[in-house]
Amino acid sequence: MNRFKKMWCAVVVVLTFIVGAASLAAAAPKALILATTTSTQDSGLLDVLIPAFEKQSGYFVKTIAVGSGQAMAMGKKGEADVLLVHSPDDEKKFMVEGFGVNRRLVMHNDFVIVGPPNDPAKLRGTKTSAEAVKKIAHSGSLFLSRGDNSGTHAKEKKLWKAAGINAEGQKWYQQTGLGMGETLNVAAEKKGYALTDRGTYLALIKRLRLEILVEGDPSLLNVYHVIEVNPVKWSKVNVAGAKAFADFMVSQKVQKIIGTFGVDKFGAPLFFPDAGKKPETLGL
Structure with a gap:
């Protein structure tokens, strides 16, 4: 009898352990991997949006903030579920190659x-970005590039090309290989020039001794899309989670948050909501 009781107790313990483990697994938040740009991270926007999404959806978001190029490389390898990026030409290629679905x-x-x-290259008042980078090159003034295949780096390379200048290898041209916030810190320390998205600059302005010298050129538009990684390419992609996050980003509630983010602190929004707009309205 005692032997039977011991065996039964052992069975009960095992069953309790199994049920408990199953309950814990069921209660554990579902994981979602978001590959995004350093600008969305450095600006502080994700600090507001991610907790709201996690609370609403029950997902736990692992955010990996890198350049847009690196984010898309992760998508191509199936190392992310959803992307939030800002490099339109590369995004279009990503979609054509079948790595993404539902680019919004x-x-x-x-x-x-x-x-x-002190603006050593005399950029202040310059009307176009191409003219501005020419002045930097001709004056030999220090320019700090991210050099990381990010959306910002892609835009910068377009500026040099439009100006007819090969900056690579020049003494005045230095690549940091860092994100936007860190590159701005280096530019401030070395008293150099840099291309940045306005949102990151404004978020860090208090600790930077840098001024906006060129702005308003239509070629400097900076557009963000959300892209779900194609599950046909990678079967382990969290399809439901990726769609939930993408739907969240274009929802009316979140678009309103985006449109007001930064107003209380800077007197103007750091981003402008575009969900539902036709790409041609932004010149895309």
């Missing part, structure tokens, strides 16, 4: 060229 317009801000207050 989320928001925009703009790029600006910043530099030290």
Whole structure:
């Protein structure tokens, strides 16, 4: 009898352990991997949006903030479920190659060229970004590039090309290989120029001794899209989670948050909501 009781107790313990483990697994939040740009992270926007999404959806979001190029490389390898990026030409290629589905317009801000207050290259008042980078090159003034295949880096390379200048290898041209916030810190320390999205610059302005010297050029538009990674390419992609996040980003509630983010602190929004707009309205 005692032997039977011991065996039964052992069975009960095992069953209790199994049920408990199953309950814990069921209660554990579902994981979602978001590959996004450093600008959405450095601006502080994700600090507001991610907790709201997690609370609403029950997902736990692992955010990996890298350049847009690196984010898409992760998508191509199946290392992310959903992307929030800002490199339109590369995004289109990503979609054509079948790595993404449901590319949707989320928001925009703009790029600006910043530099030290004494402005050694005399950029202040320059009307076009191409003219501005020519002045930097001809004056030999220090320019800090992210050099990381990000959306910002892709835009910067377009500026040099439009100006007919090969900056690579020049003494005045330095690549940090860092994100936007860190690159701005280096530019401030070295008193150099840099291309940045306005949102990150404004978020860090208190600790930077850099001024906006060139802005308003239509070629400096900075547009963000959300892209779900194609499950046909990678069967382990969290399809439901990716769609939930993408739907969340273009929802009316979140678009309103995006449109007011930064107003209380800077007197103007850091991003402008675009969900539902036709790409041609932004010149895309």
